[in-house]
Amino acid sequence: MQKNIKEIMIALNQVLTTTVWVNEDRQIISLADELKIGHNNAPRSIEDLPRTSLVGAYVSLQIRTDNFEIAAESMDTKTLSLRVKEMVFAEAKKIMDAADNSVKSADCELMAA
Template identity: 90%
Template structure:
């Protein structure tokens, strides 16, 4: 089933706002906060984030996916950024797929 841009953006926003960690100042930070989504229409790229933010996001996503194969500390910064990006898009896809299942089951019940 083809996805609209709106559905994709909603799923990505959900992942970005719920990927959270505590920074060195003991503040709860989300990936959306770090990327400055919606601030001056100038979103940053995951690759632009500082290493501590990438580590926080990566660990948060590892907990979310229950996938602890590789420790964040062992990855180079560029590789870490790519892993975070891959995990964000994979989680957004799961959200969209779950929405499809919900819609399909509602249609099946209606029939």
């Protein structure tokens, strides 16, 4: 099923705002905060983030996906940023797929009634 841009943006926003970690100043930071989304700035790219933010986002995404195969410290910064980006989009796809499944379930229940 083809997704519209609004569904994609909602799913991405959900992933970016819930990917959180504690920075060196003991502040809770989200990936959305780091990318300055919603602050009237041109969105930055994940590749532009400092390594400390990439490590925080990566570990947060590892916890979310229960995937601890590769340590952040073992990757160079470019590889780490690409891995974070892949994980963000994979999580957004899971959210959209789950929404599709719940809509299909509701449609089936309505047809059965």
